[in-house]
Amino acid sequence: MEPWLLAVFPTLSDQNHSMTPKLKTVCVVGLGYIGLPTASLLGTKGYQVVGVDVSPSVVDTINQGKIHIVEPDLDILVKSAVNSGNLKASLLPTEADIFIIAVPTPFKDDHVPDLSYVENATRAISPYVRPGNLVILESTSPVGTTEEIVAVLLRESGHDIENDVFVAHCPERVLPGRILIELVQNDRIVGGINAQSTEKAAAFYREFVSGEVLKTHAKTAELCKLTENSFRDVNIAFANELSFICDKEQIDVWELIPLG
Numbered sequence: 001m002e003p004w005l006l007a008v009f010p011t012l013s014d015q016n017h018s019m020t021p022k023l024k025t026v027c028v029v030g031l032g033y034i035g036l037p038t039a040s041l042l043g044t045k046g047y048q049v050v051g052v053d054v055s056p057s058v059v060d061t062i063n064q065g066k067i068h069i070v071e072p073d074l075d076i077l078v079k080s081a082v083n084s085g086n087l088k089a090s091l092l093p094t095e096a097d098i099f100i101i102a103v104p105t106p107f108k109d110d111h112v113p114d115l116s117y118v119e120n121a122t123r124a125i126s127p128y129v130r131p132g133n134l135v136i137l138e139s140t141s142p143v144g145t146t147e148e149i150v151a152v153l154l155r156e157s158g159h160d161i162e163n164d165v166f167v168a169h170c171p172e173r174v175l176p177g178r179i180l181i182e183l184v185q186n187d188r189i190v191g192g193i194n195a196q197s198t199e200k201a202a203a204f205y206r207e208f209v210s211g212e213v214l215k216t217h218a219k220t221a222e223l224c225k226l227t228e229n230s231f232r233d234v235n236i237a238f239a240n241e242l243s244f245i246c247d248k249e250q251i252d253v254w255e256l257i258p259l260g
């Protein structure tokens with residue numbers, strides 16, 4: 001096992017994960033590049049995790065302790081979490097202390113965001129949400145999604161989201177290829193729909209994140225993630241343009257960059 005993996009996830013050497021005192025229950029909805037690493041990380045940190053996916057083959061694969069996506073060392077983490085009994089995959093949600101929604105948020109035609117996955121996931125967990133629970137949207141989402149879709153749908157199905165059920169956005173900022181290390185070491189932005197939700201969500205992330213947990217409002221957290229993505233896009237586009245100019249002028253771009 002890689003030494004860095006043991007340093008970040010010391011409980012991997014302990015198949016029962018008995019070093020960790022807590023046994024909070026977490027339901028992670030969407031077991032892709034974000035949801036599965038998150039679910040297995042929590043499983044190895046002493047949480048009881050049920051991972052939910054609409055795909056039967058994804059659920060079967062994970063319950064065998066295997067993975068359906070490509071990410072370094074994720075297979076080790078998933079196997080460990082499943083073998084310890086702390087991670088189970090399911091087609092249906094279950095009651096939990098904390099719900100994490102990590103479903104796709106793609107674009108439709110004309111760059112209109114498709115929020116149907118977030119809506120479906122929220123409707124799916126709603127019957128299992130109880131007073132005192134925390135619902136976190138991790139999917140990259142347009143400004144207002146946490147308040148106007150997640151919170152509104154929960155309220156419509158009878159939950160007292162002003163006092164009893166806490167709702168927050170915590171965008172995921174990991175880079176594929178480094179997901180496991182970044183899940184733990186990155187700073188996290190946590191934005192609740194109200195102050196209590198922010199506090200609850202921040203306390204949760206502080207339990208397994210070694211980076212800073214930065215508190216804000218849900219809308220600010222949503223825009224922060226979109227700003228990061230846009231900044232990266234602009235830089236990639238700029239680098240592409242630069243390489244086109246270099247090709248045309250027969251300049252070595254790799255010589256140019258350190259000179260600039």
Ligand SMILES: NC(=O)c1ccc[n+]([C@@H]2O[C@H](COP(=O)([O-])OP(=O)(O)OC[C@H]3O[C@@H](n4cnc5c(N)ncnc54)[C@H](O)[C@@H]3O)[C@@H](O)[C@H]2O)c1
Binds near residue numbers: 103
């Ligand atoms: N992949 C990344 O590097 C990355 C980084 C940061 C943020 N994000 C964001 O995280 C979110 C999730 O992205 P991803 O890359 O994990 O997606 P993904 O496509 O890898 O996985 C999504 C999973 O959700 C499942 N799913 C869809 N609808 C569902 C539902 N209603 N209930 C349960 N499961 C459902 C799918 O079957 C799939 O397995 C997106 O908003 C994405 O923009 C992704």
